Structures are given as C-alpha cells and as structure tokens.
Amino acid sequence: MSKILIRGAKLLGAEPQDxxxxxxxxxxxxxxxxxxxxxSATVIEADGQILLPGLVDLHTHLREPGREDSETVxxxxxxxxxxxxxxVHAMANTFPVADTAGVVEQVWRLGxxxxxxDVQPVGAxxxxxxxxxxxxxxxxxxxxAGVRVFSDDxxxxxxxxxxxxxxxxxxxxxxVIAQHAQEPRLTEGAQMNEGIVSAELxxxxxxxxxxESIIARDVLLAAHxxxxxxxxxxxxxxxxxxxxxxxxxxxxxxxxxxxxxxxxTDELVRSYNPVYKVNPPLRTEADAIALREALADGTIDCVxxxxxxxxxxxxxxEWAAAAMGMVGLETALSVxxxxxxxxxxxxxxxxxxxxxxxxxxxxxxxxxxxxxxVGEPANLALxxxxxxxxxxxxxFASRSRNTPYEGLELPGRVTxxxxxxxxTVMDGKLT
Amino acid sequence: MKRHLISAADLxxxxxxxILDTAEEMARVANRPIKKLPxxxxxxxxxxxxxxxxxxxxSFEAAAKRLSADVINFxxxxxxxxxxxxxxxTALTLEAMGADAVVIRHxxxxxxxxxxxxxxxKGSVVNAGDGTHEHPTQALLDAFxxxxxxxxxxxxxxxxxxxxxxxxxxxxxxxxxxxxxDVLHSRVARSNxxxxxxxxxxxxxxxxxxLLPIGVESWPCEVSxxxxxVLAKSDAVMMLRVQSERMNAAxxxxxxxYARRYGLxxxxxxxxxxxxxxxxxGPMNRGMEITAEVADSGRCTAVEQVGNGVSVRMAVLYLxxxxxxxxxxxxxxxxxxx
Ligand SMILES: [Zn+2]
Numbered sequence: 001m002s003k004i005l006i007r008g009a010k011l012l013g014a015e016p017q018d019x020x021x022x023x024x025x026x027x028x029x030x031x032x033x034x035x036x037x038x039x040s041a042t043v044i045e046a047d048g049q050i051l052l053p054g055l056v057d058l059h060t061h062l063r064e065p066g067r068e069d070s071e072t073v074x075x076x077x078x079x080x081x082x083x084x085x086x087x088v089h090a091m092a093n094t095f096p097v098a099d100t101a102g103v104v105e106q107v108w109r110l111g112x113x114x115x116x117x118d119v120q121p122v123g124a125x126x127x128x129x130x131x132x133x134x135x136x137x138x139x140x141x142x143x144x145a146g147v148r149v150f151s152d153d154x155x156x157x158x159x160x161x162x163x164x165x166x167x168x169x170x171x172x173x174x175x176v177i178a179q180h181a182q183e184p185r186l187t188e189g190a191q192m193n194e195g196i197v198s199a200e201l202x203x204x205x206x207x208x209x210x211x212e213s214i215i216a217r218d219v220l221l222a223a224h225x226x227x228x229x230x231x232x233x234x235x236x237x238x239x240x241x242x243x244x245x246x247x248x249x250x251x252x253x254x255x256x257x258x259x260x261x262x263x264x265t266d267e268l269v270r271s272y273n274p275v276y277k278v279n280p281p282l283r284t285e286a287d288a289i290a291l292r293e294a295l296a297d298g299t300i301d302c303v304x305x306x307x308x309x310x311x312x313x314x315x316x317x318e319w320a321a322a323a324m325g326m327v328g329l330e331t332a333l334s335v336x337x338x339x340x341x342x343x344x345x346x347x348x349x350x351x352x353x354x355x356x357x358x359x360x361x362x363x364x365x366x367x368x369x370x371x372x373x374v375g376e377p378a379n380l381a382l383x384x385x386x387x388x389x390x391x392x393x394x395x396f397a398s399r400s401r402n403t404p405y406e407g408l409e410l411p412g413r414v415t416x417x418x419x420x421x422x423x424t425v426m427d428g429k430l431t
Numbered sequence: 432m433k434r435h436l437i438s439a440a441d442l443x444x445x446x447x448x449x450i451l452d453t454a455e456e457m458a459r460v461a462n463r464p465i466k467k468l469p470x471x472x473x474x475x476x477x478x479x480x481x482x483x484x485x486x487x488x489x490s491f492e493a494a495a496k497r498l499s500a501d502v503i504n505f506x507x508x509x510x511x512x513x514x515x516x517x518x519x520x521t522a523l524t525l526e527a528m529g530a531d532a533v534v535i536r537h538x539x540x541x542x543x544x545x546x547x548x549x550x551x552x553k554g555s556v557v558n559a560g561d562g563t564h565e566h567p568t569q570a571l572l573d574a575f576x577x578x579x580x581x582x583x584x585x586x587x588x589x590x591x592x593x594x595x596x597x598x599x600x601x602x603x604x605x606x607x608x609x610x611x612x613d614v615l616h617s618r619v620a621r622s623n624x625x626x627x628x629x630x631x632x633x634x635x636x637x638x639x640x641x642l643l644p645i646g647v648e649s650w651p652c653e654v655s656x657x658x659x660x661v662l663a664k665s666d667a668v669m670m671l672r673v674q675s676e677r678m679n680a681a682x683x684x685x686x687x688x689y690a691r692r693y694g695l696x697x698x699x700x701x702x703x704x705x706x707x708x709x710x711x712x713g714p715m716n717r718g719m720e721i722t723a724e725v726a727d728s729g730r731c732t733a734v735e736q737v738g739n740g741v742s743v744r745m746a747v748l749y750l751x752x753x754x755x756x757x758x759x760x761x762x763x764x765x766x767x768x769x
Contacts, residue, residue: 198644199649
C-alpha cells in the first residue's frame with residue numbers, strides 16, 4: 001500500500017488543505033491530516049502551492065508511429081507529465097494515419113506502457129485524412145482504445161457532405177468531431193496571418209475568413225443534425241463571435257484555444273524565424289485579446305496545446321521551407337498563468353475548469369477532470385505559482401525543441417504530477 | 432549604414448542619399464576608358480542565386496568586378512532547395528570560402544534576412560530579390576533614375592527629356608510617383624514604396640483590387656484602382672511586370688481586359704505631364720502592361736535603368752564593404768586625367 005500526504009496545498013486556489021492519497025485514489029481531504037510514522041507515507045509540504053486536477057490535453061501530436069525522430073509516445077508523455085498533464089489526446093496524423101482500430105490500439109498500448117500519462121488516441125475522420133471516405137469510426141470506438149474524439153487535424157474536413165455525415169454518424173456512440181477549421185482554397189500556400197504584417201513581409205496570407213467560414217458552416221451543420229462539434233485551435237476574434245453565437249442558440253458546440261494564440265502575435269514573424277510558424281498562424285493583438293476574454297467568459301471551453309514537435313532541421317531554414325508547429329506541453333500552464341491568471345482574467349478554479357474538467361468532459365474521458373475529493377482517482381498537479389524562470393528548451397523532456405518561448409521569462413512551475421496516485425514528477429523532475 | 436542591405440526600409444534619408452550620390456561617382460567611372468577601381472581588391476563577393484535572374488546577376492557581377500573584387504557565382508537553382516536546409520549548408524560553404532559579401536536572390540521571402548541573422552555567415556548580405564518581399568537595389572536604381580530626370584536640371588527640376596542630369600545631393604521631395612500593376616506579388620513595389628517615401632516622394636499604387644495586398648492601407652502611400660485618374664499628376668509612372676499566369680488564379684479575367692484597364696498605351700502616355708518619365712523594371716510584357724509604342728518611346732527609361740543598376744550596385748557594395756575611404760582616391764583621379 002502506498003500513501004502520499006500532501007500538506008498545505010491550495011485546492012484549486014482555495015484555502016490550504018491536506019490531501020491523503022492511498023494507492024490510486026484520494027482517501028481524505030481536510031485540515032491537519034496526519035499519518036503515523038509507522039505507515040511510511042511520503043509527505044509533501046506544499047507550502048501554499050496550488051493543487052489542480054491533472055491537466056487534460058485535447059490536442060497533442062505525439063508523432064508515433066512514423067515520426068519518432070521528432071517525438072515518441074514515451075518522450076511526449078514525459079513532456080506531458082512535466083507540464084502537469086495526466087491525460088493527452090494523441091492526434092491521428094501519424095504515419096500510418098490513425099484511421100483504423102489497429103493503429104489507435106497501438107498508440108493506446110504505447111501510452112499504457114509509458115506510464116507517465118494516459119494516452120487517449122484520436123481517430124481520423126476520413127481514411128488517410130484525405131477527406132473523401134469516412135474511416136471506420138465505429139470500429140475505432142469499439143476498440144480497446146475506446147475512441148470518442150475524431151479529427152483529421154492538420155487538415156480540414158472541408159467537404160460539407162462528409163462533415164455532415166461524420167457529425168451524424170458519431171452520435172451513435174456519443175463521439176465528437178474536432179474540426180481543424182481551414183478552408184483549403186483560401187489558404188493555398190499560406191505562410192502567415194493575412195494582414196498588415198504579411199503585406200509588408202511578402203508572405204502569402206492565411207486569412208481569418210478561411211477559419212471563420214468553416215466554423216460558421218460546421219456549427220450550422222451540427223445544429224441541423226443535432227450533433228456535437230468541437231472547434232480546434234480557435235485563432236481569431238471572428239471565430240470567437242461565431243462560437244458565442246452558436247452557444248447562445250443552445251447548440252452543442254465547444255472550442256479550444258492554444259497557449260501560443262493567447263500570448264503571441266504575427267508581429268513576431270517579422271524576424272522570419274520559423275519557430276513562429278504555426279497553423280493556424282499567429283494572429284493580431286486584437287485577436288489574442290478576444291481569445292483571452294473568450295476563455296475567461298467560457299465561450300472558449302478549454303486550452304489545448306497543439307503540441308507539435310519538429311526536428312531541428314525542419315525549423316533551421318528559411319520560413320517558406322519550414323514545418324508548421326510548436327511544442328507546448330511543458331510550457332502551457334505557465335503561459336496560461338501569465339496570460340490569464342496573473343492578468344486577473346481567470347482564477348485557479350477557472351484554470352482547473354479550462355485545462356482539466358472541460359477538456360475531459362468534451363472527450364468523455366473517464367477518470368480525468370474530476371474534482372479533488374474523497375474517492376476520486378488521484379490525478380493531480382501541484383503548481384508553484386510564485387516561481388519565475390526563463391524557458392530553456394535544452395532541458396525539455398520532449399524530443400523536440402521548437403518552442404517559441406526560448407529565453408522568455410514565464411511564471412509558474414509544476415512541482416509534482418500524480419497519475420492515479422503514482423508520482424510521475426517530483427520536485428519538478430521526472431521520477 | 433547597416434552592415435547588410437535587406438530591406439529598403441532599413442535605409443535612412445542620409446543612407447539613401449549617400450548611396451545615390453556615391454552611385455553618381457561610380458557612373459562617372461563608367462564613362463572613363465578604364466572602368467575599374469581598385470577599391471575592393473582582394474575582397475570576395477558571392478552571387479548566390481536560388482532563382483534564375485541573369486539580368487540581376489550580371490549587374491551585380493559587373494559592379495563587383497569594376498570595384499576589383501573577386502566574384503564567385505553560385506547558382507543553387509535545381510539543387511534540392513525545396514527542403515530548405517540547403518540555404519544553411521550553402522551559407523556554411525560560402526563562409527568557409529571567406530565571402531566578404533553575399534548577394535542573394537531567393538524564391539522565399541525572408542531568406543536574405545535569415546541568412547543575415549542566423550549566424551551562419553559573417554559577411555555582409557545584400558538582398559537581390561526575395562520572393563514577394565523586397566528588391567532594395569532595384570528601388571535604389573529606380574530612385575537614381577528618377578532623380579536624374581526629375582531633379583537633374585541645374586535648377587533641381589526636371590530635365591524634359593534632354594538626357595539624364597545629375598541629381599547629386601537632391602532627394603525626390605514632392606515628386607509624384609505612380610506604380611502600376613501586380614503590387615501583391617511585387618518585391619519591386621514594396622522596396623520602392625519604402626525608399627521613395629524616405630526620399631520625400633508621394634507614391635500612388637494603381638492595381639485591380641485583387642493585386643493589392645490586404646493590409647496595403649497601412650503603407651505610406653495612396654492606392655487607386657483607376658489609372659486614368661492619376662496619370663495627369665504623375666511625374667513618373669512605373670509599370671510592373673504582370674505575369675499572364677495570374678489570370679489562371681482569377682486575379683483578373685483576361686490579358687485583354689488587364690491591358691485595357693491597367694496597361695500604358697500612347698493615349699494614356701499623352702495624358703502625362705510633359706516632363707514625366709515611364710519606367711519599367713524589366714523584362715517587359717509588351718502588349719500587356721505596356722505597349723511597344725510606349726516602351727520604345729523616348730520617355731521610357733527601361734534601358735537606362737539597367738545601366739544605372741550597375742552604378743547603384745557598385746555604390747552599395749563599396750559602402751557595405753569598404754565604405755570608410757573615398758571611393759575615388761586622388762590616385763585614381765590622376766589616372767583619370769592621364
Ligand atoms: Zn490543427
């Protein structure tokens with residue numbers, strides 16, 4: 001029997017309390033909990049740090065199978081644990097594509113073996129992410145992986161009929177389609193946000209309307225067929241307005257935002273440094289502010305990292321030749337603290353909601369995103385909000401280093417992460 | 432002046448005048464029997480071209496050679512540039528060869544900026560055209576040409592087609608320059624808007640709305656969709672090359688319609704003020720943006736621009752690489768009088 005006593009932790013930011021973990025579950029929450037010395041419990045003095053439910057990421061690229069040079073399930077889940085995550089949804093754009101029960105079960109099994117973080121595979125909507133033929137969504141759901149989130153992420157399901165059918169079909173098992181909203185014709189060869197900066201830099205623009213037109217269509221489709229749709233990585237103020245409108249109608253629409261879209265803007269592209277190249281692209285200051293406000297008022301349901309590892313050589317080149325994407329698991333909570341908590345937009349209970357409760361609920365993920373209460377699985381993250389540190393990718397657990405925050409001072413650090421009572425991170429380091 | 436020339440926006444008014452005035456000195460060298468200056472002897476200039484442009488390459492090559500630099504032409508077109516890594520590998524190779532300056536032409540916007548800021552090389556970087564971003568030496572040679580015609584008379588005014596004057600010491604304050612055509616994809620337009628603004632000119636861009644970038648309203652210039660409304664008050668009209676392939680992407684319906692609405696023909700040229708010049712960065716699409724009659728008229732400076740390109744590029748290389756001594760020493764002046 002293993003026992004861990006966390007003393008003096010602010011549960012979701014409230015008054016300090018003690019939490020006792022026995023084996024995989026929380027067995028007591030209260031003041032002045034004690035364990036007899038004979039019980040050989042591990043005692044952690046939280047000293048006023050914040051205790052959160054283990055974070056849940058709806059949008060992670062683990063790259064395995066196929067691109068193990070950039071990340072593996074093992075290295076990706078280690079990075080997740082460092083970031084305070086206890087569950088990640090692994091996107092389907094691997095090689096081969098996770099469009100069959102076989103591939104999703106393989107990813108699911110690799111996650112089990114890693115032991116650092118639960119891996120919930122996302123299934124592709126269409127065969128090969130080609131947008132033409134529905135993948136065996138039911139078979140993936142019925143597999144050991146129990147897939148409930150389906151996405152062609154990296155590509156948009158742009159055919160309206162395919163999207164409609166997918167939305168309808170997954171109702172049979174309460175699935176959700178997570179749409180990467182990008183009208184393909186409007187974004188051919190697109191390199192960055194279309195606006196003042198792209199005009200000057202001579203880089204082909206990725207207009208906001210290419211995202212917003214797909215969102216508008218898909219919320220209408222979801223309403224029409226009575227399904228739920230989830231919008232990946234919302235990046236524009238206009239997208240926020242559309243989701244707000246859809247929610248006001250009572251439609252089953254959810255949305256996520258990435259940490260980088262909350263913090264960074266297209267002004268950074270003036271450096272032509274491909275570390276800022278991402279899809280959807282960094283937008284304007286006005287967009288970032290709208291996204292923060294929408295996350296604060298709940299229009300945007302959750303933060304998702306879109307952790308997208310790339311090997312060094314794919315970023316060490318000219319902008320047009322570089323790969324799109326940024327790693328994010330290890331810095332997400334710090335960016336959220338910086339943009340949302342330290343600015344007064346969200347309290348820690350809000351962070352728990354947007355980074356754990358709601359993403360787990362959208363993914364229908366059992367055992368995660370649960371309250372910190374007796375009888376609940378001990379999936380927890382202990383956060384020191386007073387910490388200040390400069391981001392140094394050399395120390396990353398991820399196999400890739402493509403962070404846009406290198407050299408930036410960010411607040412907060414995950415000092416401990418518990419996956420069903422087992423510490424995956426202790427004193428800020430992997431166990 | 433900065434160590435690199437990446438964007439025309441990096442040039443201050445003083446920088447720009449210094450380059451143009453130095454180019455006038457260089458132009459005088461070109462008229463001498465011995466066209467060579469010893470200024471950059473022992474220095475190595477690499478022409479690194481990832482995109483074909485014989486015109487620009489030979490212009491830089493002639494400029495470097497007239498300054499006695501060693502010139503290496505490195506054409507990377509056709510190599511595995513799609514992967515992109517070759518820019519870095521190539522840069523490291525050039526660094527090992529001891530390049531003092533790298534003149535780079537690249538199909539990707541920002542490649543010269545990457546080359547200058549990535550730490551791959553130590554030498555100066557000169558942007559000879561990057562993607563749809565900038566082409567600063569083209570803007571400099573355009574400004575040089577405009578200055579000679581529009582501010583080249585002894586009184587500082589236009590020369591009325593009596594051959595180019597000498598605009599040394601003058602800028603383009605108050606001159607009205609109209610740039611017509613595919614601004615969206617034009618690095619020439621971007622560099623000209625920056626430089627001409629710095630030199631005090633009023634720039635008007637004319638194009639169908641499809642060929643203007645979203646965000647153009649933030650540029651320091653005017654925008655018009657109607658060529659005829661701006662001609663009468665233009666001191667110079669610069670016609671940009673328009674690729675007919677653009678109509679396949681629905682930027683405009685047909686070549687004929689483009690030529691009718693935005694092409695410069697004799698009738699439109701007649702509306703220009705008497706002193707006004709017609710410019711083209713070349714190569715011209717006769718019958719598309721410009722009629723043969725206009726292209727071959729005495730008001731068109733296209734050929735002269737090519738010659739001025741060498742002088743301007745000499746000035747740029749000289750100022751970036753050797754700039755603290757006078758370009759033309761007493762010693763070469765004596766040579767001149769021989
Ligand atoms: Zn995506």
